[in-house]
Each structure stands twice: as C-alpha cells, then as structure tokens.
C-alpha cells in the first residue's frame with residue numbers, strides 16, 4: 001500500500017518533534033548535570049576555605065595559649081621566685097641584728113628588686129613593645145634590627161621607603177610578622193645577612209624580607225610543623241594581606257602585602 005503524501009508529512013513532523021524533544025531533553029539534562037557539578041565544586045571550595053579558616057583560628061588560639069603559658073611561667077619563675085626570696089630576707093630582719101648584717105640584707109634585697117624591675121619590664125616589653133607604642137612601626141623595626149646587629153651573630157639591614165602612615169591598629173600585627181621572620185632566620189637559617197625593605201605601592205604596604213641562609217623547603221607554608229608561619233598567615237588574614245615566597249638561589253625571600 002502506497003503511503004499518501006499526507007501520511008509522509010505527518011511521519012516527518014512526528015520524527016522531527018521526537019528529535020527536537022530528545023535534543024531539548026539532552027540540553028536540559030546537560031544543564032542540570034553541569035549545575036550539579038558547579039555546585040559540587042563550589043561546595044568543595046567552600047569546604048577548603050572553611051577548613052583553612054578553622055586551621056587559622058586554631059593556630060591563633062593555640063599561640064595565644066602558648067603566649068599565656070610562657071608569661072605565666074616567667075611571672076612564676078622570675079618574679080614569683082624573687083619575691084619569695086626577698087620576703088625571706090625581710091623575715092630575717094630583727095631589731096637585734098648587727099648593722100653589718102642589716103646592710104648585707106639591704107644590699108641583697110635591693111639587687112633582687114632591681115632584677116624584678118628588669119623582669120617585669122621585659123615581660124611587658126614582650127607583650128607590647130614600648131617603642132612600637134611610642135614611636136611607631138618603622139622605629140620598632142629599626143630597633144629590632146639594631147638589637148640583631150648588636151648581637152654580632154648576623155648582619156641586618158633595614159630600608160624604609162614608605163611614604164604613607166600605617167594605621168595604628170595594624171602596627172602590632174605587622175611588627176609580629178617581621179619579628180617571626182627574623183626569629184626564624186636566627187633559629188633555622190644559619191644565615192649571615194638579613195635584609196628588610198618596606199615600601200608603599202599606592203595604599204598597600206609591601207614588606208620584602210630576605211635572608212641568605214638554608215632557605216625554606218616546600219611551597220605550602222601551612223604544612224610546616226611550627227606555629228610561627230601559621231601565625232603569620234592568621235595575622236595576614238586579620239590584616240587582609242597576602243604573602244608570597246619568592247624563589248632564590250640561596251636563602252629565603254618573602255613578599256608581604258598589606259592594605260593600609
């Protein structure tokens with residue numbers, strides 16, 4: 001039986017519609033799958049980001065605890081012990097005591113009091129460097145560099161090319177970052193020189209820090225064992241800053257950028 005023209009047209013229309021339907025269906029399925037993948041990727045990124053924030057928070061709490069333990073220990077071992085000894089000496093004072101012994105006790109207790117004043121000053125200096133409070137970040141770094149040079153172990157240079165003032169509230173965190181970098185060089189690097197450079201790039205403070213020691217191995221700082229580098233990261237997160245380790249034939253170089 002020969003199909004009529006009408007039937008052929010109908011078949012073509014039906015086949016065409018089926019094809020269009022299948023095409024649309026595959027586009028929809030593709031779109032849904034693509035969205036799902038995008039969402040999964042976003043969730044993965046969010047998880048990485050939140051894990052990272054958690055890690056930073058943990059580091060910050062841990063180092064605060066460490067700092068408190070250290071201060072408690074210094075107060076207990078230094079100041080506490082000296083106060084106890086001084087009290088013992090005072091207990092020996094009686095009206096019958098010969099003037100010579102009295103003089104001896106006065107000399108010793110005065111010595112203890114001097115040591116105590118020194119200890120308390122150094123503990124408070126550690127908590128918040130006086131020079132930072134009084135004169136600001138640049139002078140505080142200068143003073144840090146001077147202390148390193150006076151130790152005679154290593155030569156440190158500091159170049160300041162900043163033209164903008166740094167917000168007071170950011171100074172302590174920035175100072176602690178430089179201090180940790182310096183401490184690490186002294187502790188791990190076996191370097192002979194340290195170079196610190198500060199400059200402005202518009203409203204961004206740029207710190208270039210380098211030493212000529214053993215150098216940092218491994219790119220990812222957060223996998224390193226100590227608290228110091230993680231602490232730098234957590235301070236940078238507070239400051240909305242970034243750090244970038246730069247390859248160097250000998251030693252380590254890091255560029256820190258902080259909006260001010």
Ligand SMILES: Nc1ncnc2c1ncn2[C@@H]1O[C@H](COP(=O)(O)OP(=O)(O)OP(=O)(O)O)[C@@H](O)[C@H]1O
Nearest residue numbers: 184185188189214215216224225226227228229230
């Ligand atoms: N300037 C450097 N030169 C060579 N190695 C370094 C330098 N800075 C850091 N490192 C390496 O990176 C590791 C991690 O440093 P980080 O400051 O996090 O920890 P730490 O100094 O060992 O301990 P903490 O800072 O908690 O007292 C160090 O143990 C050291 O091996």
Ligand SMILES: [Mg+2]
Nearest residue numbers: 184226228229
């Ligand atoms: Mg360290």
